[in-house]
Amino acid sequence: MTDDDVLLVHGGTPLEGEIKVRGAKNLVPKAMVAALLGSEPSRLRNVPDIRDVRVVRGLLQLHGVTVRAGDEPGELLLDPSHVESANVADIDAHAGSSRIPILFCGPLLHRLGHAFIPGLGGCHIGDRPIDFHLEVLRQFGATVEKRPEGLYLQAPQRLRGTKIHLPYPSVGATEQVLLTAVMAEGSTELSNAAVEPEIEDLICVLQKMGAIIAMDTDRTIRITGVDRLGGYNHRALADRLEAASWACAALATHGNVYVHGAQQRTMVPFLNTFRKVGGAFEIDEDGIRFWHPGGQLKAIALETDVAPGFQTDWQQPLVVALTQATGLSIVHETVYESRLGFTSALNQMGATIQLYRECLGGTPCRFGQRNFQHSAVISGPSRLQGAELIIPDLRGGFSYLIAALAAEGTSTVRGISLINRGYEDFMNKLASLGAKVETPGFPG
Numbered sequence: 238m239t240d241d242d243v244l245l246v247h248g249g250t251p252l253e254g255e256i257k258v259r260g261a262k263n264l265v266p267k268a269m270v271a272a273l274l275g276s277e278p279s280r281l282r283n284v285p286d287i288r289d290v291r292v293v294r295g296l297l298q299l300h301g302v303t304v305r306a307g308d309e310p311g312e313l314l315l316d317p318s319h320v321e322s323a324n325v326a327d328i329d330a331h332a333g334s335s336r337i338p339i340l341f342c343g344p345l346l347h348r349l350g351h352a353f354i355p356g357l358g359g360c361h362i363g364d365r366p367i368d369f370h371l372e373v374l375r376q377f378g379a380t381v382e383k384r385p386e387g388l389y390l391q392a393p394q395r396l397r398g399t400k401i402h403l404p405y406p407s408v409g410a411t412e413q414v415l416l417t418a419v420m421a422e423g424s425t426e427l428s429n430a431a432v433e434p435e436i437e438d439l440i441c442v443l444q445k446m447g448a449i450i451a452m453d454t455d456r457t458i459r460i461t462g463v464d465r466l467g468g469y470n471h472r473a474l475a476d477r478l479e480a481a482s483w484a485c486a487a488l489a490t491h492g493n494v495y496v497h498g499a500q501q502r503t504m505v506p507f508l509n510t511f512r513k514v515g516g517a518f519e520i521d522e523d524g525i526r527f528w529h530p531g532g533q534l535k536a537i538a539l540e541t542d543v544a545p546g547f548q549t550d551w552q553q554p555l556v557v558a559l560t561q562a563t564g565l566s567i568v569h570e571t572v573y574e575s576r577l578g579f580t581s582a583l584n585q586m587g588a589t590i591q592l593y594r595e596c597l598g599g600t601p602c603r604f605g606q607r608n609f610q611h612s613a614v615i616s617g618p619s620r621l622q623g624a625e626l627i628i629p630d631l632r633g634g635f636s637y638l639i640a641a642l643a644a645e646g647t648s649t650v651r652g653i654s655l656i657n658r659g660y661e662d663f664m665n666k667l668a669s670l671g672a673k674v675e676t677p678g679f680p681g
């Protein structure tokens with residue numbers, strides 16, 4: 238960790254001003270992968286400059302896709318006409334970089350008949366197995382060999398449509414099915430699919446390319462395979478996870494932040510919860526203003542869930558705001574088994590958060606009988622004090638920033654570059670909201 242990776246945060250100043258969120262981290266890289274399926278170039282707009290986008294850009298280029306900036310800021314032009322002559326000798330350099338490489342499987346099997354996928358990265362918030370992905374690919378007719386360096390896949394013949402039931406509505410496995418089924422022979426029926434807004438947007442991308450995809454109301458997605466897909470011209474939906482993070486930062490610091498680009502349609506469960514806690518917001522055509530209206534914040538009971546429930550990636554920033562609410566809040570994390578570990582640092586800052594292995598919520602979840610501390614009771618309000626913090630993962634990292642901004646005194650936050658994976662230009666955004674932050678050696 239270098240000095241560049243450390244941030245001093247002088248807390249106690251409300252965040253005030255305006256920032257902008259661009260395309261979603263959980264959609265943009267997948268739309269970029271979809272371009273691999275096309276026989277014509279694609280144009281993706283509203284692309285944020287974050288590490289996950291850079292990683293996928295590098296991987297696509299290794300696979301022969303030409304990726305260049307368009308005329309508009311945040312525009313990428315992706316030309317997949319040379320995929321067959323790609324040279325992937327350096328692909329190992331991308332091992333551990335993000336979770337997106339697993340989504341290259343279907344498109345590469347369609348284009349080349351084989352694929353090598355290096356080890357995956359992503360946040361360490363649970364085991365994060367890929368068993369659903371591998372089972373799905375086998376059902377389409379691929380062979381999969383797991384080796385220490387990665388996955389080797391072959392499609393001995395054209396992949397065939399199939400009937401799949403996911404044991405859990407996994408976002409990634411649903412995307413795996415979509416990106417594979419669109420060009421498989423015949424029809425695919427996927428039941429118990431994930432229906433997150435980013436999945437709907439990926440379906441819009443694929444439909445623009447020529448895919449035939451229908452969504453039923455009961456988590457069933459039906460795909461009719463086609464022989465050829467063209468390119469797309471698409472503006473990525475905005476990042477609802479980043480928008481909610483700034484909303485929580487406004488609430489925890491008694492601030493007032495207008496988030497350009499935030500969309501009500503994709504944030505309804507978050508907005509309901511934000512209002513129950515006592516936060517105020519106002520929606521207009523261009524974005525959403527979030528603020529602390531004064532008075533006491535209220536404790537709540539909350540369960541994370543798959544869409545249309547409360548998104549797990551909203552949980553960590555909200556927990557920091559809940560340390561400022563009066564009474565006992567209960568948070569039951571049902572999507573990842575280990576997403577509450579970040580709270581021990583909040584306790585060192587003065588919060589009172591107790592973790593439990595039991596399901597403290599209305600819905601018993603997959604982790605209840607399995608020894609994971611996946612429920613939290615947060616007792617507030619707490620006066621947070623500055624501390625030494627090491628960023629554990631993406632959302633946990635942003636949550637530490639929020640806590641440091643809300644705290645009295647100075648915090649030293651290490652591993653700050655991890656936040657670049659999903660938050661575009663966050664240092665300038667913090668500065669524009671009046672946050673008192675400095676990188677050691679470069680005060681002010």
Ligand SMILES: CC(=O)N[C@H]1[C@@H](OP(=O)(O)OP(=O)(O)OC[C@H]2O[C@@H](n3ccc(=O)[nH]c3=O)[C@H](O)[C@@H]2O)O[C@H](CO)[C@@H](O)[C@@H]1O
Nearest residue numbers: 263336365366367368369370407408409410549550572573
């Ligand atoms: C890049 C991206 O889009 N990341 C998002 C995506 O992650 P990702 O697609 O990895 O998350 P999943 O929806 O697949 O995971 C949800 C749950 O399913 C389990 N599971 C998943 C796949 C599998 O093969 N086997 C299995 O057991 C996971 O361990 C987890 O408990 O959706 C998550 C849930 O909304 C978000 O938190 C992440 O931000």
Ligand SMILES: C=C(OP(=O)(O)O)C(=O)O
Nearest residue numbers: 336359360550631632659
């Ligand atoms: C868990 C997250 O991302 P990833 O799946 O990329 O690790 C996240 O965005 O909070």
